[in-house]
Amino acid sequence: MKRNTFILSALSLLSARWAKACAWDRDTIIAESRLKKEAGGRFDIVSAIVGYFDRNPPLYYEMRLKRVDKESMSTPDNLALYDDGGVAADRLGKSDIALQWMQRKKTRMLLLGDKTTKEDRYRYYANLGTFYAHKWLKQAAPFQDRSDLQKAIESVNAALQVNPDGHFSREVYQMVLLDWLNDQSDDPDAPGTRWPTGRFFDMANSMRKALKRPYDPMAVFEGLSGLVILGAAWESPDVFILLTEGLYLADKHGLSELASLRAQEILASGRKPFYPAMPLKAEEWRTPKLVQNEGRQTRTWTVLSEPDKLKIRQFFEAARKAAETRQIQRTAFMLSKLEKGEHPDTHADFWTGWSEPPMPKYPE
Secondary structure, rough: OOOOHHHHHHHHOOOOOOOOOOOOOHHHHHHHHHHHHHHHOOOOOHHHHHHHOOOOOOOHHHHHHHHHHHHHHHOOOOOOOHHHHHHHHHHHHHHHHHHHHHHHHHHHHHHHHHHHHHHHHHHHHHHHHHHHHHHHHHOOOOHHHHHHHHHHHHHHHHHHOOOOOOOOHHHHHHHHHHHHHHOOOOOOOOOOOOOOOHHHHHHHHHHHHHOOOOOOOHHHHHHHHHHHHOOOEEEHHHHHHHHHHHHHHHHHHHHHHHHHHHHHHHHHHOOOOOOOOOOOOOHHHHHHOEEEEOEEEEEEOOOOOOHHHHHHHHHHHHHHHHHHHHHHHHHHHHHHOOOOOOOOOOOOOOOOOOOOOOOOOOOO
């Protein structure tokens, strides 16, 4: 049986403008500020695909969690501490503890009453939805018990209602992603579960129309890339298969090939798609385009030339090596400071001595 809440989700947002809801803590604020300054809020799809973005070691979040637990006792009205604590616990895979932080924040907001801000409420619902989603994703048989998924959808919708002035677009597509997963049948062989990538983009387009947003062919890819850079989708084959298909249909064949290589890399590591009916073979990820031929619609494949595919592969291999080298060096640098008790939250000079290495240039 399908449990489709997409129509309800879209209708509940008709009165809202472009909005967002995802995990929110002080790192999110810093990252969003940097994106506004450097790229006008548009996510770097190439960086998301090759992994050239910040990923912090567990000790980073363990230290933050310990610190904010103490600070929230002495300054309980500082609601940002509950967001920091919840996201830190979530990053450490402790979903139940993350949800407890949100319960503590809710209790404090009720005590503060009118002193709470719209942003406080928005971040509460945004984090709550994300934590429930992550808890659901970790279940042994998630499609048999969707109660946490339903809570995630309800919470993200509530966040969108509180704050219609969104930051970029990733949470709209987080909403679509949750609805897309909820649309999956309990039986992966049931009618309607085929061509799951096409279903996702149909739902994304319906959401765009419901929100009366102008057509922006790159918005959905930037939204998915945001879930990689600022969310937890770096090792999700589903997201990179969606990027492969969508970028192909948008005639971004080089980027599509790049996303395909990352999806294949994840699958080769042993990870499987979460969506039960997701195709596993790379040749199944690019749907042929419908074209007019003497008044009749026919299907055609547009592919990169072999030299261009070779350039993309060479760039991917070089960029992945550079990204992983950067990650190793950055982690070693951080641990050298963290293990001495220093943390970016408490030491303004934490990053003194770190030199950001350049990423290889994407081929023309």
